[in-house]
Amino acid sequence: MTTTPLNYKSAGVDYAKIDPLKVLAQQAASSTAVNLARHGLTEVPASRGESAYVLDMGDFYLASITECLGTKALVADAMRAITGKTYYQAIAQDTLAMAINDIITVGATPISAHAYWAAGGDEWFTDQERAADLVNGWKAACDACGVSWGGGETPSLSGVVAPGRIDLAASCVGLVRPKERLTLGAKLGAGDAIVLLASSGIHANGVSLARKLAERLPQGYATPLEDGRLFGEALLDPTVLYSPVTEALAKAGIVPHYSANVTGHGWLKIMRHPAALTYRFTSVPSVPPVLRFMQQQAQLSEREAYSSLNMGAGFALFVAPEQAAQAVATARQLGIAAYHAGVVEDGPKRVVIEPIKVEFAQDELSLRA
Amino acid sequence: MTTTPLNYKSAGVDYAKIDPLKVLAQQAASSTAVNLARHGLTEVPASRGESAYVLDMGDFYLASITECLGTKALVADAMRAITGKTYYQAIAQDTLAMAINDIITVGATPISAHAYWAAGGDEWFTDQERAADLVNGWKAACDACGVSWGGGETPSLSGVVAPGRIDLAASCVGLVRPKERLTLGAKLGAGDAIVLLASSGIHANGVSLARKLAERLPQGYATPLEDGRLFGEALLDPTVLYSPVTEALAKAGIVPHYSANVTGHGWLKIMRHPAALTYRFTSVPSVPPVLRFMQQQAQLSEREAYSSLNMGAGFALFVAPEQAAQAVATARQLGIAAYHAGVVEDGPKRVVIEPIKVEFAQDELSLRA
Numbered sequence: 001m002t003t004t005p006l007n008y009k010s011a012g013v014d015y016a017k018i019d020p021l022k023v024l025a026q027q028a029a030s031s032t033a034v035n036l037a038r039h040g041l042t043e044v045p046a047s048r049g050e051s052a053y054v055l056d057m058g059d060f061y062l063a064s065i066t067e068c069l070g071t072k073a074l075v076a077d078a079m080r081a082i083t084g085k086t087y088y089q090a091i092a093q094d095t096l097a098m099a100i101n102d103i104i105t106v107g108a109t110p111i112s113a114h115a116y117w118a119a120g121g122d123e124w125f126t127d128q129e130r131a132a133d134l135v136n137g138w139k140a141a142c143d144a145c146g147v148s149w150g151g152g153e154t155p156s157l158s159g160v161v162a163p164g165r166i167d168l169a170a171s172c173v174g175l176v177r178p179k180e181r182l183t184l185g186a187k188l189g190a191g192d193a194i195v196l197l198a199s200s201g202i203h204a205n206g207v208s209l210a211r212k213l214a215e216r217l218p219q220g221y222a223t224p225l226e227d228g229r230l231f232g233e234a235l236l237d238p239t240v241l242y243s244p245v246t247e248a249l250a251k252a253g254i255v256p257h258y259s260a261n262v263t264g265h266g267w268l269k270i271m272r273h274p275a276a277l278t279y280r281f282t283s284v285p286s287v288p289p290v291l292r293f294m295q296q297q298a299q300l301s302e303r304e305a306y307s308s309l310n311m312g313a314g315f316a317l318f319v320a321p322e323q324a325a326q327a328v329a330t331a332r333q334l335g336i337a338a339y340h341a342g343v344v345e346d347g348p349k350r351v352v353i354e355p356i357k358v359e360f361a362q363d364e365l366s367l368r369a
Numbered sequence: 370m371t372t373t374p375l376n377y378k379s380a381g382v383d384y385a386k387i388d389p390l391k392v393l394a395q396q397a398a399s400s401t402a403v404n405l406a407r408h409g410l411t412e413v414p415a416s417r418g419e420s421a422y423v424l425d426m427g428d429f430y431l432a433s434i435t436e437c438l439g440t441k442a443l444v445a446d447a448m449r450a451i452t453g454k455t456y457y458q459a460i461a462q463d464t465l466a467m468a469i470n471d472i473i474t475v476g477a478t479p480i481s482a483h484a485y486w487a488a489g490g491d492e493w494f495t496d497q498e499r500a501a502d503l504v505n506g507w508k509a510a511c512d513a514c515g516v517s518w519g520g521g522e523t524p525s526l527s528g529v530v531a532p533g534r535i536d537l538a539a540s541c542v543g544l545v546r547p548k549e550r551l552t553l554g555a556k557l558g559a560g561d562a563i564v565l566l567a568s569s570g571i572h573a574n575g576v577s578l579a580r581k582l583a584e585r586l587p588q589g590y591a592t593p594l595e596d597g598r599l600f601g602e603a604l605l606d607p608t609v610l611y612s613p614v615t616e617a618l619a620k621a622g623i624v625p626h627y628s629a630n631v632t633g634h635g636w637l638k639i640m641r642h643p644a645a646l647t648y649r650f651t652s653v654p655s656v657p658p659v660l661r662f663m664q665q666q667a668q669l670s671e672r673e674a675y676s677s678l679n680m681g682a683g684f685a686l687f688v689a690p691e692q693a694a695q696a697v698a699t700a701r702q703l704g705i706a707a708y709h710a711g712v713v714e715d716g717p718k719r720v721v722i723e724p725i726k727v728e729f730a731q732d733e734l735s736l737r738a
Contacts, residue, residue, distance in 0.1 A: 021494040022523055024501065025484065028508040029518035038515045039480055039544070053519030055481060066435070066483035066540045068524050111408055112424060114435035115394065116485065118536055125390040132393065139397040146407045149398035150422030153538070154391055155437050158577070160536050165529050167487055169522070171435045171540035175408070208527070 046184040049274070051102035051261055054176065054184070061176035063108035067098035068116075068169035072207045072236075075221065077165070078214070079232040082222050086130040090238035091168065092137030094204045097239035098263075099172040100145050101315060104246045105259040107181040108174030110145055115152030116169040120161035125154065137238075145243045147172070181250055185273040187257040192344040193324035194270075194279060198337035199314030201288045203239040205263045206309040210235050213298050225289045234290035242315045245331045245338075249317075254327055258318040267306045268360055270316055270351045276362075278347035284355050285312035285339050302356040307364065318344060415553040418643070420471035420630055423545065423553070430545035432477035436467035437485075437538035441576045441605075444590065446534070447583070448601040451591050455499040459607035460537065461506030463573045466608035467632075468541040469514050470684060473615045474628040476552040477543030479514055484521030485538040489530035494523065506607075514612045516541070550619055554642040556626040561713040562693035563639075563648060567706035568683030570657045572608040574632045575678040579604050582667050594658045603659035611684045614700045614707075618686075623696055627687040636675045637729055639685055639720045645731075647716035653724050654681035654708050671725040676733065687713060 026049065033043045036055070044061065047054035052065040072094055076087035100110050115138060125131060142149045161167050176182045202210060214220045214231065221232025242261075249256070262269050270279050287295075291312065295305040305311055319327050324340045331338035349362035395418065402412045405424070413430060416423035421434040441463055445456035469479050484507060494500055511518045530536050545551045571579060583589045583600065590601025611630075618625070629638050639648050656664075660681065664674040674680055688696050693709045700707035718731035 020497075021500045021504070025504050025507075025521065025523070028504045029484075029520060032508055032511045032516065032518040035512060035515045036480065036517045039478060041480060043517060043519075048520075053481060053483070055517075055519075062431075062542070064433075064481060064483060064519055064540070064542050066485050066520075066522050066538075068485065068487055068522050068526070070524060071526055071529050074528050109408060111405065111410060112422060112433060114422070114433060114540060115398075116435050116437065116538055116540075118437055118538070120531075128389075131390045135390070135394050135397045138394075139401055142401045143404060146404045147401065148405045148412060148422075148424070149401040150412075150424075150433055151398060151417075151435075152394065153435050153437050154394070155439060157437070157440055157536060159443050159580070160440050160531060160534050162489075162529060162531050167526060167529050167536050169435075169485055169487070169538070171433070171483060171485075173431070173433050173542060211528070 044184065047106060050184055051105045052108060054106055054182070061179055061182055063103050063106050063174040063176060064172070065099050065103045066169060066171040067102055068167070069095040069098060070204050070207055071211065072204045073166055073168060074211060075207060075232055075235050078221050079236060082232065086133045087236045088130050088133035089137030090236050092134050093141040093238035093241065095168040096138060096141040096170050097241050098204055099170040101242050101261045103172050103174045104243050105183070105261055107176045107183040107255065109177070109247060110147050110172050110174040110243055112148045112150045113142060113170055113172045114150055116171065117152065117154045118157050118161050118167040120163045120165045121158045122156045124164065124166055141241060144241050181255055183256050183259055185258040185275060188273055188275055188277065188318055188344065190277065190344055190346040191321055192257050192318045193321045193340055194281065194342035194344065195317040195319060195324055195327045196285055196313040196339045196341045197242055197245060197315040197317070197331055198285055199288065199310045199312055200240045201237040201290045202235050203310060203314060209298060209308065210294060213294060217297065225293050227289050231290065231293065240314050240336060244334050245336055248330045248334060249327060252326060252330055254319060254323050256317045256319050260316040262310045262313050262315060266308050266310055267313065267351055267353065268364055271349055271362060276349045278345040278350050278352060279342060280345055280352045280354065281342035282354050283339060283341045284353060285337070285341065287312045303358045306353060306356065306358055307360060413553065416475060419553055420474045421477060423475055423551070430548055430551055432472050432475050432543040432545060433541070434468050434472045435538060435540040436471055437536070438464040438467060439573050439576055440580065441573045442535055442537060443580060444576060444601055444604050447590050448605060451601065455502045456605045457499050457502035458506030459605050461503050462510040462607035462610065464537040465507060465510040465539050466610050467573055468539040470608070470611050470630045472541050472543045473612050474552070474630055476545045476550040476624065478546065478616060479516050479541050479543040479612055481517045481519045482511060482539055482541045483519055485540065486521065486523045487526050487530050487536040489532045489534045490527045491525045493533065493535055510610060513610050550624055552625050552628055554627040554644060557642055557644055557646065557687055557713065559646065559713055559715040560690055561626050561687045562690045562709055563650065563711035563713065564686040564688060564693055564696045565654055565682040565708045565710045566611055566614060566684040566686070566700055567654055568657065568679045568681055569609045570606040570659045571604050572679060572683060578667060578677065579663060582663060586666065594662050596658050600659065600662065609683050609705060613703050614705055617699045617703060618696060621695060621699055623688060623692050625686045625688050629685040631679045631682050631684060635677045635679055636682065636720055636722065637733055640718055640731060645718045647714040647719050647721060648711060649714055649721045649723065650711035651723050652708060652710045653722060654710065656681045672727045675722060675725065675727055676729060
């Protein structure tokens with residue numbers, strides 16, 4: 001096994017190469033908003049660059065999104081050879097979670113979703129056990145989130161998708177109703193409490209790094225972690241679905257000032273809102289064993305780990321300080337660990353994580369045009 | 370060059386293998402509709418199995434869909450080596466057309482769309498000419514259809530998507546407003562006129578067959594057609610966007626009794642509605658040279674050709690007989706050739722195409738659970 005440190009770029013994902021196209025696309029997309037006037041509609045401009053797109057429908061807002069799983073299905077495929085399980089029930093939840101955990105950041109209640117399952121060949125669909133797991137997991141995740149599964153697309157894309165593989169994505173539609181639930185950060189400001197909701201593990205971001213690491217480990221995905229579980233098995237813990245929490249908060253009268261889904265770029269996502277504010281953490285969640293293992297094995301500094309993995313924080317809620325305790329309690333009642341971990345302050349745009357002595361400056365994240 | 374006839378199955382797409390999963394997924398999806406009650410909403414059950422999913426929002430219906438391009442980008446990639454053009458402006462239109470031409474079948478006005486561009490590696494995004502063509506084509510198609518491009522996802526999926534390739538899909542949201550525009554076939558019946566809207570060529574269905582054929586041709590995609598154009602160039606004529614026609618029809622007070630987007634399975638899609646009716650054609654559109662060429666070279670019978678390719682008919686409108694002439698005129702005013710080509714009759718479920726002496730029985734198409 002080599003001992004060269006692994007970082008996200010060497011693991012095959014270079015955001016600098018993707019982001020210029022993203023900026024070009026965002027500018028072109030933004031210029032099409034004028035088309036809505038033909039239908040007597042307007043967009044909510046502040047939703048551009050946020051995790052979901054929001055239209056003003058008069059009585060309510062309509063949010064929509066399309067998100068993909070990424071490469072996590074490759075881990076499931078590899079683990080099946082080791083344990084015989086398909087893991088596609090978990091993979092289905094991961095895929096839906098990518099869309100649902102993003103659409104709720106704007107204050108939307110997800111109401112319907114479409115599946116996008118593009119296989120590398122027809123033979124993918126003939127494996128009945130795996131297909132049933134995918135279908136059952138998708139249904140279970142929809143039920144957990146109160147979503148109606150509206151349909152989808154199951155193309156066979158030989159030559160586009162790699163042989164034996166599947167490209168999984170989900171689109172989702174949600175309602176922000178009443179309109180006061182819209183959370184695009186207008187009220188985000190100094191003094192807000194930062195409540196972190198626990199992740200279950202890697203979720204679906206950082207998987208390229210995990211795969212590269214598995215290649216370097218003598219036992220690969222079968223390497224046991226401290227707690228005795230296999231590395232690959234722990235990687236496949238499904239992403240937590242956070243919409244039950246945001247729905248329960250709404251029922252309790254708590255409207256976050258802002259929300260951030262902690263995905264690619266890890267804790268850099270904490271500062272995704274354009275405002276110039278400092279996000280100071282005085283505590284951090286406990287780190288799931290699989291992420292601590294990855295950090296150690298890939299020789300990632302705390303700085304590298306927290307800027308590429310969720311490190312135990314799957315979702316961030318920015319709430320009025322007097323509501324922090326109730327927000328934490330609401331999540332815990334649903335079985336999701338939550339922490340009042342930090343505070344928003346006036347100051348330069350940055351994330352300060354005191355317990356690990358790491359600070360991220362604003363120029364480390366560029367998500368917008 | 371071999372002279373074995375090519376059919377769709379030998380070209381790598383076996384619908385019999387895909388459809389069992391599709392049925393399983395449709396049943397599971399349908400069972401999640403009860404979740405809508407949590408939000409005080411209901412679905413329109415008749416939209417299950419149709420081309421787009423429809424929710425009842427009270428004052429209007431909300432339609433949503435996710436669709437993929439398929440493998441047409443492979444043709445663009447191959448043609449670039451021959452002519453130096455990227456063709457991704459056309460490919461972008463094709464991708465959006467897959468979603469838009471489906472969502473309009475239920476009577477919806479498309480209002481917003483998301484892009485799903487999943488590449489086989491970061492390097493895909495560094496080709497600035499191709500990326501700009503993709504962005505510009507996407508924007509142009511949105512503008513042509515009055516759609517606001519809300520955002521999207523541009524993942525790099527090394528190991529899932531084939532190296533150097535891109536998996537393109539689109540999701541779309543639309544409104545059926547007023548609700549009387551809903552077209553799920555409730556009024557479809559004997560006596561209705563069938564108006565066919567011309568296709569521009571292969572659109573994005575039948576591409577696997579075209580690719581297989583190109584492999585067998587000594588000059589491949591560079592083979593000249595009767596009209597002198599190259600086979601590959603003609604294949605890349607972008608799919609017609611039909612929403613300007615359906616919007617113009619609505620303005621003219623014409624609400625089709627049903628609509629069908631002619632995609633995979635070719636003219637079998639004409640009988641996609643569950644009703645037991647006979648669809649009789651007394652004329653057929655002129656066949657685009659590229660489709661006639663494919664039929665000849667692949668030695669497809671008329672029966673095989675019309676059940677796998679659009680053969681000149683990209684979209685079918687089923688309208689009251691007294692509105693057929695105006696529907697044809699409306700499309701022609703927008704530059705889209707249209708034909709009053711057939712009639713709906715009482716009788717067994719089938720498609721009868723008299724000019725070519727072909728009849729398809731209902732058991733040749735199974736799209737529903």
